[in-house]
Structures are given as C-alpha cells and as structure tokens.
Amino acid sequence: MDTKKGTNHHTKTITFRVQRFDPNRDAEPRLQEYTFPVSQGMTVLDCLIYIKEKLDGSLSFRASCRMGICGSCAMFVNGFPILTCHTQTFELNADVIEIRSLPNYPIIKDLIPDLTMLFEKHKSIKPYIIRTDIKEIESPTREYHQSPQELEDYLQFSYCLKCGICLSACPTVATDRAFIGPQALGQAFRYNNDTRDGGTAERLDAIDHPHGVWRCHMAGACADACPKGVDPAMAAQLLKRQAAAAVFGRGKKAKPAGVAPEPKNVSRRPNIPDAPPRTVE
C-alpha cells in the first residue's frame, strides 16, 4: 500500500500582498507584503494564520470551521472570490498572492467585509416554510411526505453557506446595490421548489420588483464562484420562468405535501435487541 501519499513535504517561498485597512487610521486600503516559505498542504487560510501568529498580530480576518462549511473566510484572492480555508496555496500556482476583502461589501477592517446587506436580502425573500396547517407545524405528528427525487429538486440550493461570494462576483451587484442578488434568489427558489412549502406566491412577490430577479442577466459569475455548487444562476433563471408562468396563471404548485401515511406491512428489523430490564426501582 502506498504510505507516502500526501506526505512529501516540499516548500516554496511565496509573497503575500495582503490588504490592510483600519477605518480610524487609513483613508484608503493599502497592500502589505509578507514573504515566507509555504509548505505543501497549507491552505490560503493557514498562510493568513501563519502571518497572524508569526509575523504580524495586527492583521484581522475572519475564520472559523476551516473545512469549508461555515462560510466565514471568503476573500478575494488573486482576482477571484474564494473560501480561503478551502483552497490550497499551491493550487493557485503563483509566487505572489494578493488577498483582498470581498468586493461589493463595505470593509470593516483589513480582510473583514460587512455582510449585513447579504443577510438582509436573504431575509427579504421569506426563507422559511410557509404553510397554512398551523396546528401540525406547531405540534408535529408525523413527517411531511417527500420522495428522494423531490428532495433532490431543491437540495443543491440548500448547500448555501451565506459566505457572500456570489454577491461579490455578480456584475449587477457591482452597479446596483439594491439588486436582490444571487444568494437570495437561490434561496427563494430553494423554498419554492420544496414540496413541503406553500409560499411560492408570496416569495415571487418579494423578488418581482425593479431590483428583483429581472435584473439578473446571466453573467454566470455567481455559479462559477460558488464554492459549494449551489448554482444561484440556475435558480434565478428558473425563478424567472416561475414568475412569468404565474403571470399567465400557470405553473401553480400543487398543494404542499401532507404528512406521510403510516407505512404498511412493516416488519421488525432482524437482530435488534431489547433494552435490558431495569435493575433499579
């Protein structure tokens, strides 16, 4: 068996040009250079942590899970927005790496963008299940029926981390800050396409306005930049179709799925023990 895999340790000296900005001191962001040997296996985030720990404790950036699932560490690296924890430094194939804060968001400090805009746009599209059977929702009796195929019809859109990368890739957001943006559109479609949901009409209202879904002109950048394969670009196009169909009174979703029926002909699984009798009274 190959035991050497992934353990050959070569290093390379790389210069990082890192954006610095402190609103109390700087009028404009500046780039500060740090040069050090990077070893194989270090992600871009590992390099930033190295700078913070060994070279310059005053550098600020966000990081949390370091495994590409929390969405904290999105930055603009060598001209492309990425999750820094999720990107191997060597993968960039560069001797000089420029790291900036995500474009299109105000900068709080150094590499930390203010994502308030993202969270508010997301909230505006009612990103939750909307139904009328309040009693069942408040005290559930059984799960709602949903087949694996129905699940896969919206599953990819629910991979969204809210990292904010798509809004910084989007050319429409670059000029129209009120544009609802790919993240929110993706989530609107995610809930519209969920068979348990009955809120399509409300959500279409929320995206059908002058800065809504029609401002998307399919530059495709959000889909290319999304680190999780959410594909907000597809969601936006399919939403347009939904919105157009609604105008003609077509494409109405059937009623949201009800609770699943009791399964029939169920037998006990083999080899399941019983809990031992109680030994304390």
Next chain:
Amino acid sequence: MQANKHLDNRLGLRGWIRAGRYRFERYLYILHRISGLSLLAYLLMHIYVTGARIYGADAWNTTMGSVTGPVFTMLEFLVMAAFVFHGLNGIRLVLIELGIGIGRPMRQEYPYVNSNDKQRTMMWILMVLVVIILVISALDFFVL
C-alpha cells in the same frame, strides 16, 4: 453595524470590465450591454440621417454624401458587428432565461458542474457563428 463608517468597497462600473479571473460569460455580459447601447445610438442617428429624405432628393443626396468614406464604412461594420453579436447572444440569453440549456436541479457531485458550464457549448457555437458571419461581412464590406 453602521456601514457608513466603513470603506464602501463597491466595484461600480469598474466591476464590469476589470473584475478578475472570471469565465468568458461574464465578459459577454458587458459586451452585450455595450453592443445594445451602440445599436440604440445608431438607431437614433439612423432616424436623424434618413429623416433628410423629407426635405427632398437633394438634401438626401447631400446627407448621404457626407456619411461615406472609409471611416463610415468602418463604423457601419461595427454596427453590423454589434447587431450580429447582440442578436445571437440575445438568443442564448432568451433561451437561458426560459430555463433552456442550463440543465435542471440535481444532487451535486464534486467537482461541481453548474448551469454556466452546461450552456457553454451553446455559447461557443453561437460565438463561432458570430465570428463566421463577421468574417464574411468583413469581406463584403472591405474587400469585395
């Protein structure tokens, strides 16, 4: 959090052109806008110029005479180019916005393939078509 205190980092129009290492489609987005605006400008000019016909054949001939020459041939070719690109790319966009050619939602497997990747063949076919038509029309404009 008060955003106004922080540096506004919006890309603005610059974000259309000098964006970064994006795929080709993001540059078609800006080209589509430029070609659209050029065609609009041409249309207004065209109405103005052809409006000279109202004042009789002489006026018409004078006006037409003033818009000939190599510069105007070049400009006319650019109008042609804008028209061909805008039209064919527009067909792509209409299809995409109708949900055609971008695949359908499905469980994603790494490495992810997105809608932009799925429409790429269509995009290249149309762009090659644009180039072919423009080469033929260039021959027509400048050589024949």
Next chain:
Amino acid sequence: METRTHDLIIMGSGLAGLRAAVEAARVSGGKLDIAILAKTQLMRAHSVCAEGGTGAVMRPEEGDSLELHAWDTVKGSDFLADQDAVDLFVRSMPEEILQLDHWGIPWSRREDGLINQRPFGGHSFPRAVFAADKTGFFEMQALYDTLQKYAQVIRYDEWLATSLLVENGQYKGFTAIELGSGRFTSFRSKALIIATGGACRIYGFTTYSHTVTGDGMAMAYRAGLPLKDMEFVQFHPTGLVPSGILITEAARGEGGYLINNQGERFMSKYAEKMMELAPRDIVSRSAMIEIEAGRGFSDPRGLDYVHCDLRHLGAHRINERLPLIREVAIKFNGIDPIDNPIPVRPVAHYSMGGIHVNTEGATPIEGIWVAGEAACVSVHGANRLGTNSTAECLVWGKITGAKAALFAMQSKGMPELPMELARAEENRVMHELFARSGSESLYQIRQELRDIMDNNVGVFRTEQGLQQALVKVRELKARYQHAGLQDKGTVYNTDLITALELENMLDLSLSIVEGALVRQESRGGHARRDFPNRDDQNWLKHTLAYYTPQGPKLDYIPVRITNWNPVERKY
C-alpha cells in the same frame, strides 16, 4: 459605557442557541424583547460542522424503542449519565426531528417518502436521522431560516461577551464588546441562556472550529458557577491527518472500515460484535493502541495514522451519503475516497463536561440557563454517543428557550446593573489588556498549551503526564500576564479576541487537567494508564470544579441512577 436592555438574551448562535431563540420567540408570542448575541456572525457557529446524524427513535414499528435509546446512551456513557435526564432526552427527541422537518430541513429520505436513518456507533438500532453528511449544517440552516420569521429577535452578530455580572449570587447582566466598532457595552436582562459550545480548541489536533474556545463556560466558571465532569473529553477516532478535520462516524455507519498497516480490520480485536461501530472512546483507544504498537502508517509530522477505507462502498453511495467527506478529502489531502483510503487518527472532538445544570438546563444562579455543549446535564456521562450532541442541543435548546421565556415574562422588574463590576471589567479589557507589555506572544503561549494538552491529556493519560501538564498550564498562565497586544486599534481587533479567548482556554485547561489527575480510574473518555479499570466503588460520581484564583476547587456529587445499575461494558 452604554447599557442595553432586553428581556431575554441568548449568548451563542449555534444549534442550541438558535433553537432556544426560536422557542423563546414562539412561546412569548411577541411579548418579549429577545436578543441573540454571538462572537461570530450567525450561521458561522461550530454546529455547522456536525456531520453524521441526530439520534431519535422514529420507527418503533421496526424494533426501536425509547428504552433502547436510553440504554444505549447510558451504556455508552459508561454509566456516568444521569438517567432521569436521559429519559427526558430520548422522549423529547422524536418531536424535534419532526419539528425540523416542518421547518424545512432536507432530511435524507427513504423511497417511501419517510425520513431515513442510518447506523451509528454504540446504537443498537440504525437511529441516526441524517441530511447527507451535513446534518449539523442543515439543522442550523433550518433554524436560522425559521428565525427570520420572528421580528422580535434582535441580532448581535460579532459581539464578544467578556464577563457575567453576578452580584450576591444574583444574575444581573453581562459585558460585551462589539467587535466591529470596539465599543464596550453592558447588557442587562431578566434571563440569560448560555449556549456557547465546547472548549476543545485547547487541543491542537482537533475537529473544532477556530472559534470554539469555551468562552461561555469560562465566564460562568469565573462568575461562580461550577463546571461538571470537565476531565471527560471525547476523542473521535477519525480525524483527518494532518488538519484534524472530522471524518464523520457515518463513514463507518455506511459501512466503512478501519484498517491498520497489516491490512486488518483491527476493531475485530477490540469490539468483536460492533466492530467499527463501537462507541467512540473504545474505537479511539483501539486506534491509538494500534498506532502505538507500530501498526499504523507513519507520518513525518508524528501524526501516525490508520486508514478509513470507503472504497468498497462505491462511488454512488459515497456521493449520495458522504459528499462532504469526499470533498474535504480531495480538497485538503488530494485523496478521493472512492479510489483511496483516508488517513485518520483519534482527534479531540467534544467536551462531555460543561456548566453544571439540572434537567431543565437551569444553573444554581436564578435567571441563567445553559444549553448544548456548554452545559453538562449530564446526558453523555463519560462518553457521548455519536448523534447525541446535536440531539442534546435541540432538546435543551427548546427546554431552556421555553423556561427562560416564561421566567422573563413572569418576572417583574429588570435587574439593576452593578456598574462598579461593569466598569472594572471595562478597565480590565479595554485598558489593562491594551496597556500590557512584555516579551511573550499570545500565539506562542496558545501553541504551547495545545501541544501539552495534545501530548499529555489525550486519549491515554498518566499521573506523571498530567502532573507535567498541570505545571505547564500554570506556567503558561503566569506567562500570559506578560503577553501584550500587537494590535492597538479598537476596530475588529482579533488580537484582543485571542487574548480573551486564551485566558478562557487556560482556565478551562486547568479544570480539565486537575479533574483528570484526581480521578483515579478509567471511565469512558477518561482513560488512565495507571488506573486502567472503572472503579464504581469510589468514582461513580460527577466532578464539580469551582473557580478560585489559585485553580479549581473540586467537589463531587452522586450520579442519578434511576433505571439501570452499572454493568460491564462490552460491544
């Protein structure tokens, strides 16, 4: 100093915090002013890293039962769990799963449209309800999205709480810094729910997010609340080498093997019946024994490992059930689990211990509740079963959310803040820390802490190693006083955050090491080489650690055994 007032404040925005926020908003029906405060943005909490599943009895008709779930949990806990709490826990779980379904979580489904379940370590029934291998992430998302419905919940994203304001045993409020502006603020509220998660970033090789530093635990500890069972740290058998990223137990639940360098499924030697699906403490010890005996694969960094082999599962199953694991292995190690085994070794994963609470999640101080990993109810005892942590967060998120909301609605007056205390804290954080100078580096101290915890307070422990660790942590605590900040600015000063977190980690490390040193037995996650057996005669009891400036003062309380007396634990 600015003071902000809310009826109920939830500290921490992980699974327990969000669940508590939603429940409080529901119960209060708009009558309460609720705030949720966290040092990260919402949705960045470590709960998103939970992968494998959430345990609940969903199919009694197929042979599962609440008693069986309770028994598995108690046996898994090495009989240190409080059994009345376990009863409450297993009873509450099925509804939580359905509730999340109704709130839109993409639970993986069976062909018949029902929620699917898969096998998990230590469970006698395939009991893990799952959403691919991103269960925690999707649970967080469903709760976060549902929370958007409730306008009365105010968000404080990126506010770091620094101390609880407790005067004469009464809860009054707490102090916090708004990271984005550096403003120091005091908060007062009728009720507080602490849901700030575990502490195991004090280890270097760990599955935890960078942000999991036990801030809530440490604050409560310093405010006089006892910590329970801190010596019990869970080591997950399969942390990716070298990053420590979690390779979910579901990889084994779906049928993956653990293989040593002889090509053997070595678990056959240690847990004949359940093999790779024995509880985590047993699998971790087994993997360590294999590695120490030279039957692992060598790693130049010293992180010798075994293999987690998924190849026989096939591409389709891996892509459908374990997509995150595959992506992580490819992105971080360049290994596709479809073609190659994944290098793994035991890794610090969970704090069984936490702030001492009763079965309602209430602390000895009225007005403070604790939920999730920050609390020790104790459901997990000496070793937690996989799937029970996200479940615990949901159950006690709901319970504490409801209880705290009712308490806040019934209580009349808003407490008066002890401004002296608040100003002293402001002075400590905003002036003393900034003024501190010295040659020590925060990051160097943090690294040394992690190294000593990794080496001496790991899967196996000895008297000597723990003594060394105790001396070392005390030394680091002294050196910490001479570590100045390099960043003197106020806006988003991550140097300051590190300093405050490090102080919390040092205090908690002492309680872990001290508790481990005194507990002269091996039970669950606490394995002493010099005391290899469980000792129910002397040690069937919970450790309580009280804060004193010199170090923890230990006390013990009995385990509540209401169903089953301890028996030998075999898998």
